[in-house]
Amino acid sequence: MYFFxxxxxYLLIRRIQKAFKNxxxxxxxxxxxxxxxxxxxxxxxxxxxxxxxxxxxxxAGFTLLGILFYANKEDDLKMYKPLLxxxxxxxxxxxxxxxxxxxxxxxxxxxxxxxGFAVFGSxxxxxxxxxxxxxxxxxxxxxxxxxxxxxxxxxERTAEINRQKEELQDTIKELRxxxxxxxxxxKLASLGELTAGIAHEIQNPLNFVNNFSEVSTELLDELKTGxxxxxxxxxxxxxxxxxxxxxxxxxxITHHGKRADSIVKAMLQHSRTSTGQKxxxxxxxxxxxxLRLSYxxxxxxxxxxxxxxxxxxxxxxxxxxxxxQDIGRVFLNLFNNAFYSVSEKKKELNGSYEPAVEVSTILxxxxxxxxxxDNGTGIPEHIRDKIMQPFFTTKxxxxxxxxxxxxxxxxxxxxxxxxxxxxxxxxxxxEFIICIPV
Amino acid sequence: MKILVVDDEADVQPLFLQRFRKEIRNxxxxxxxxxxxxxxxxxxxxxxxxxxxxxxxxxxxxxxxIELLSHIRHEYDMPPPVVMMIxxxxxxxxxxxxMQNGADDFLTKPLDFNILKEKxxxxxxxx
Numbered sequence: 182m183y184f185f186x187x188x189x190x191y192l193l194i195r196r197i198q199k200a201f202k203n204x205x206x207x208x209x210x211x212x213x214x215x216x217x218x219x220x221x222x223x224x225x226x227x228x229x230x231x232x233x234x235x236x237x238x239x240x241a242g243f244t245l246l247g248i249l250f251y252a253n254k255e256d257d258l259k260m261y262k263p264l265l266x267x268x269x270x271x272x273x274x275x276x277x278x279x280x281x282x283x284x285x286x287x288x289x290x291x292x293x294x295x296x297g298f299a300v301f302g303s304x305x306x307x308x309x310x311x312x313x314x315x316x317x318x319x320x321x322x323x324x325x326x327x328x329x330x331x332x333x334x335x336x337e338r339t340a341e342i343n344r345q346k347e348e349l350q351d352t353i354k355e356l357r358x359x360x361x362x363x364x365x366x367x368k369l370a371s372l373g374e375l376t377a378g379i380a381h382e383i384q385n386p387l388n389f390v391n392n393f394s395e396v397s398t399e400l401l402d403e404l405k406t407g408x409x410x411x412x413x414x415x416x417x418x419x420x421x422x423x424x425x426x427x428x429x430x431x432x433x434i435t436h437h438g439k440r441a442d443s444i445v446k447a448m449l450q451h452s453r454t455s456t457g458q459k460x461x462x463x464x465x466x467x468x469x470x471x472l473r474l475s476y477x478x479x480x481x482x483x484x485x486x487x488x489x490x491x492x493x494x495x496x497x498x499x500x501x502x503x504x505x506q507d508i509g510r511v512f513l514n515l516f517n518n519a520f521y522s523v524s525e526k527k528k529e530l531n532g533s534y535e536p537a538v539e540v541s542t543i544l545x546x547x548x549x550x551x552x553x554x555d556n557g558t559g560i561p562e563h564i565r566d567k568i569m570q571p572f573f574t575t576k577x578x579x580x581x582x583x584x585x586x587x588x589x590x591x592x593x594x595x596x597x598x599x600x601x602x603x604x605x606x607x608x609x610x611x612e613f614i615i616c617i618p619v
Numbered sequence: 620m621k622i623l624v625v626d627d628e629a630d631v632q633p634l635f636l637q638r639f640r641k642e643i644r645n646x647x648x649x650x651x652x653x654x655x656x657x658x659x660x661x662x663x664x665x666x667x668x669x670x671x672x673x674x675x676x677x678x679x680x681x682x683x684x685i686e687l688l689s690h691i692r693h694e695y696d697m698p699p700p701v702v703m704m705i706x707x708x709x710x711x712x713x714x715x716x717x718m719q720n721g722a723d724d725f726l727t728k729p730l731d732f733n734i735l736k737e738k739x740x741x742x743x744x745x746x
Contacts, residue, residue: 381707388729389630395732396637403640442729 183234183241185304186275187225189268190245194218197252197261206257217248238279246272267310270303358571358587365584380445387441394434401428459502464549464617465494468540471509475516476538479524486524493541498549499619507592514585515553515613516540521576522557522611529558544619548599551615559607568603593617620739621649621666625659625675625687626705638732648739656682660690672701672742674726677713685716692721701742705730 198214201207224244228237249265249272252258258265278296282289289296401424409420469492479486516538523536539554560568567573569590574583593599599617604610624635632652642648651670653659656679663670673691677684688702703724704717714725726735 384707384728385628389628389634391729392634392638392732393630396634400637400640 183228183237183275184225185300186241186245186271187221189271189304189307190248191218191221191225193248193252193264193268194221196264197258210257221248235279235282238275238282242272242275242279245275263314264307264311267307267314270306271300274299274303361571362584362588362591365588377449380449383441384445387438387445391435391438391442394431394438398428398431398435401431459504461500462503462505462508463498464501464503464508464551465498465542467505467509468492468512468542468551469494471512472516472538472540475513475520478517479520483524486520486527488520488523488536488538491537491539493539495541495543497544498542499544501549501617501619503597503617504592507596511589511592511615512540512553514589518585519553519555519557519611522559523555524557526557545616548616548618551617552612553615554610554612556610559609559611560603560605561607565603565605569601620647620671620742621651621669622672622674622739623651623653623659623662623670625653625656625673625679625684627654627676627679629654639736642736655679656684656687656690659687663691663695667695670700672703672739674703674705676705677710677717678707685713685720688717688720688722703738 194214194217198211198218201210201214221244224240228240232240245268249268252261252265274296278289278300281296405421405424409417409424412420472490472492476488476490479488519538523538527534527536535556537556539552541552541554543550543552564573564575568575569586570583571587572583573587574581590601593601593615597617599615602614602616604612604614624631632650635650635652636643639648639650643650651662651666653662656675659673659675660682675684675687682690684704688704691700691702701723702721703726704713704722705726705728706713706717707728717725724738726738
């Protein structure tokens with residue numbers, strides 16, 4: 182009868198020991214468990230040899246009870262509580278049988294088999310409980326695993342949705358930029374058409390002015406050599422004087438007419454609709470032309486503005502296949518920015534500051550490097566990576582669209598497979614370096 | 620040499636007359652004017668044989684200079700008059716069309732009368 186509690190105690194110890202193997206708890210518990218296992222065995226043998234069976238039941242029952250109480254208090258063994266609890270019926274059965282055996286030996290022998298069954302039954306009960314608990318734990322584990330799996334799926338989905346959201350936001354941003362660029366291009370295009378129309382209309386009357394003034398000069402010459410000769414000497418001097426003045430006036434009309442004519446021609450040239458076709462272009466000439474155009478544009482806005490224009494062109498620059506209107510627009514943007522920057526610095530410093538804008542070209546390792554440098558206000562470090570973004574502008578509201586550099590970037594990088602770099606020291610200079618592959 | 624100038628701008632007439640004053644006085648050239656393509660065709664109907672050279676603008680209301688040119692080339696080929704077209708500055712398209720329709724020469728606006736006189740001289744010599 183006392184055999185079962187000892188066996189149960191020994192098995193419990195062995196099970197825990199086995200479960201602790203390969204866990205951090207093993208070093209702490211191993212020796213204690215081995216020792217107590219051996220102790221249980223020893224106790225079993227000792228009680229079998231030296232004590233009679235009346236006492237053995239109590240020894241076995243209390244040994245198991247002691248182990249159970251001790252284990253129950255330990256936090257490390259918390260997860261074995263259901264298993265520990267399953268041992269209590271065996272303790273109760275053994276102790277009860279032992280008590281009955283001492284108090285009423287007759288009664289005990291009469292119902293001997295039933296007590297035996299009770300003890301054996303409660304021993305079996307432990308393992309039935311144990312198996313059941315194990316099954317429950319497995320099921321719980323499966324549920325927990327499924328939960329984790331779902332959790333991971335939800336996280337993945339969320340991440341994907343977030344990524345899509347960001348992509349969409351980026352697309353919207355890009356679309357917005359494209360839209361404004363289109364509007365800008367449309368505006369420029371209609372402005373171009375308008376100037377072309379105006380230039381054409383002005384050209385005809387201007388031709389008449391020029392032609393009539395020229396023909397009048399000729400008529401005056403004819404008058405001088407012809408009828409004038411027949412005048413009396415006294416009148417002649419007076420008439421010559423008037424004719425002299427008239428000739429000078431006509432020359433002035435012709436001169437200014439020609440001037441207007443060249444402006445009209447320049448307007449027609451610039452407003453010729455951009456075909457978007459790459460054509461062989463002399464970059465040096467283009468840069469020079471736009472430098473002057475930009476400079477005169479700035480002078481037109483502010484009469485007091487003045488800047489030194491420096492050009493350093495590499496004479497070996499090859500003729501490049503580019504879209505001249507587009508590259509021209511890039512030049513215009515860069516030069517306009519440069520002139521804006523130096524004029525701002527001039528306003529700040531005045532005095533001895535000498536504004537200068539420099540453009541240089543050089544052929545380097547199979548690509549043409551174009552540098553546009555100004556000694557203006559410079560670009561602060563923290564905005565340097567933003568200036569190519571659409572809508573970014575440092576100019577006061579209404580003075581800049583924030584699209585100039587963004588358009589330039591697109592033209593150079595996307596349109597011509599080139600690149601744009603920026604060098605700048607705040608308060609000292611800004612330099613844009615464009616590389617176009619040859 | 621009789622020259623017909625076709626241009627919708629009326630002021631072209633005194634300009635030509637003054638520019639060619641000497642030549643007209645010396646009876647080297649004689650000018651007639653038409654203000655439109657239609658008027659030019661009417662004129663040619665009546666005085667076809669007299670006209671040696673036609674100088675025509677391209678951009679005109681009504682019949683354009685190109686249309687006038689193609690009418691002339693189809694209707695008056697015996698003897699074919701010399702036709703010079705006046706094209707606007709940088710107008711490649713009209714230049715090409717005029718070539719296709721059989722223009723003999725081109726002048727660009729604004730008219731350079733010295734060049735025109737040179738050209739007329741070569742025609743006189745060749746003719």
